[in-house]
Amino acid sequence: MGVSGKKILIAVSGGIAAYKIHFLIRDFIKKGAEVQVIMTPDAEHFVTKLSISTLSKKPVYTDFYSDNGTWNSHVEMALWADVMIVAPCTANTLAKMVHGMCDNLVIATYMSAKCPVFIAPAMDLDMYQHPSTKQNLELAEDYGHFIIPAENGELASGLIGQGRMAEPETIAKAVEDFFNSGSTNKSLEGKTVLITAGPTYEAIDPVRFIGNHSSGKMGFSLAEEASKRGAKVILISGPSSQVINDQNVELHRVTSAKEMLVKVFEFYENADIAIASAAVADYAPKEVAKEKIKKNDDSLTIELVKNPDILKTMGEKKSHQFLVGFALETQNEEENAKGKLEKKNLDMIVLNSLRDEGAGFKNDTNKIKIFTKTEKKEFDLKSKDDVAKDILNFVESQLLK
Ligand SMILES: Cc1cc2nc3c(=O)[nH]c(=O)nc-3n(C[C@H](O)[C@H](O)[C@H](O)COP(=O)(O)O)c2cc1C
Numbered sequence: 001m002g003v004s005g006k007k008i009l010i011a012v013s014g015g016i017a018a019y020k021i022h023f024l025i026r027d028f029i030k031k032g033a034e035v036q037v038i039m040t041p042d043a044e045h046f047v048t049k050l051s052i053s054t055l056s057k058k059p060v061y062t063d064f065y066s067d068n069g070t071w072n073s074h075v076e077m078a079l080w081a082d083v084m085i086v087a088p089c090t091a092n093t094l095a096k097m098v099h100g101m102c103d104n105l106v107i108a109t110y111m112s113a114k115c116p117v118f119i120a121p122a123m124d125l126d127m128y129q130h131p132s133t134k135q136n137l138e139l140a141e142d143y144g145h146f147i148i149p150a151e152n153g154e155l156a157s158g159l160i161g162q163g164r165m166a167e168p169e170t171i172a173k174a175v176e177d178f179f180n181s182g183s184t185n186k187s188l189e190g191k192t193v194l195i196t197a198g199p200t201y202e203a204i205d206p207v208r209f210i211g212n213h214s215s216g217k218m219g220f221s222l223a224e225e226a227s228k229r230g231a232k233v234i235l236i237s238g239p240s241s242q243v244i245n246d247q248n249v250e251l252h253r254v255t256s257a258k259e260m261l262v263k264v265f266e267f268y269e270n271a272d273i274a275i276a277s278a279a280v281a282d283y284a285p286k287e288v289a290k291e292k293i294k295k296n297d298d299s300l301t302i303e304l305v306k307n308p309d310i311l312k313t314m315g316e317k318k319s320h321q322f323l324v325g326f327a328l329e330t331q332n333e334e335e336n337a338k339g340k341l342e343k344k345n346l347d348m349i350v351l352n353s354l355r356d357e358g359a360g361f362k363n364d365t366n367k368i369k370i371f372t373k374t375e376k377k378e379f380d381l382k383s384k385d386d387v388a389k390d391i392l393n394f395v396e397s398q399l400l401k
Pocket of ligand 1: 122
């Protein structure tokens with residue numbers, strides 16, 4: 001499936017990241033898509049029509065009017081497209097899009113488009129942080145557009161932070177996933193899936209915390225897969241660098257176990273399936289110092305108190321939900337996992353062992369075993385995206401029983 005045979009309209013605006021667009025065009029063409037590129041007049045300072053038209057195999061338009069007295073039809077191009085991608089999207093072009101300031105070919109085409117629109121913003125650090133940019137991105141999201149967030153890194157100005165346009169592969173993946181999701185079965189249509197992900201951070205003082213190595217990847221992969229299957233997804237994540245571009249996923253970021261508990265119970269009642277993949281800290285400092293603790297003594301004792309057990313509370317309050325827990329064990333794995341399944345009133349538990357190479361916290365892969373009260377299933381080492389598929393397939397098979 002992917003982009004093969006799809007008509008892709010790419011609008012380039014005037015930012016340094018415009019050079020990356022060549023790679024995206026080449027990738028789409030290689031994969032069998034038809035690509036039409038339009039540019040703002042300013043984009044011509046950054047890339048040439050010649051290089052782009054050579055790669056896209058079509059003329060590139062920047063203006064309404066042609067030299068021969070005809071005009072370039074924004075309406076025709078807009079209606080032709082299966083998808084429109086604005087990349088890089090400058091602060092200026094974004095503002096014009098969301099406020100309907102239709103003074104160039106790109107904006108006129110955008111405003112005539114009925115297809116899904118993807119926006120890959122690219123700006124310098126402070127432009128990206130500016131309240132107007134944030135508000136405009138929110139507006140674009142409200143219009144139903146897909147935002148592919150800018151990434152962190154070194155910016156053209158030399159500053160470091162968020163603002164770099166997403167890499168061409170990331171943009172291509174977002175678009176391909178969109179087309180692929182149309183062909184996957186909507187087996188979770190009408191269901192609400194609540195997922196927790198990532199670590200929690202428990203503050204010691206204003207600058208320090210107790211945390212763990214959880215990356216949040218497993219939970220984000222589950223959220224993405226559940227959404228592809230048509231579910232409405234509530235994703236509650238502790239601090240992590242994972243991002244998600246998906247309109248069916250409502251992401252709530254929290255920091256501590258206590259905050260996660262409160263957020264979970266805002267949504268638990270209405271969830272059909274709840275998957276707790278977060279690595280919640282078991283203990284938190286009894287008191288959080290108001291000021292940074294100074295290095296005065298040779299040793300420092302911090303008294304820890306037990307955090308609320310979110311999963312156990314979910315088990316206690318379970319009514320209709322299908323509740324899935326995770327166990328990350330280092331010894332007596334199966335016994336501990338099965339014990340947790342019973343004690344916490346779970347319907348299913350996913351075990352990953354730190355003894356298995358490639359499994360657990362930071363890896364892109366995972367190797368799991370699934371237990372219910374009556375069944376056990378073992379899986380091979382796979383990417384976390386594929387593990388998410390296995391987990392949801394198993395959940396669905398249980399729901400049918
Ligand atoms: C060297 C250079 C780099 C620029 N990079 C960006 C950028 O990454 N993002 C952005 O929003 N504007 C950037 N600008 C400013 C835009 O080019 C400017 O706002 C322009 O009006 C955008 O027009 P357009 O949105 O119609 O293409 C840059 C300007 C220069 C001179």
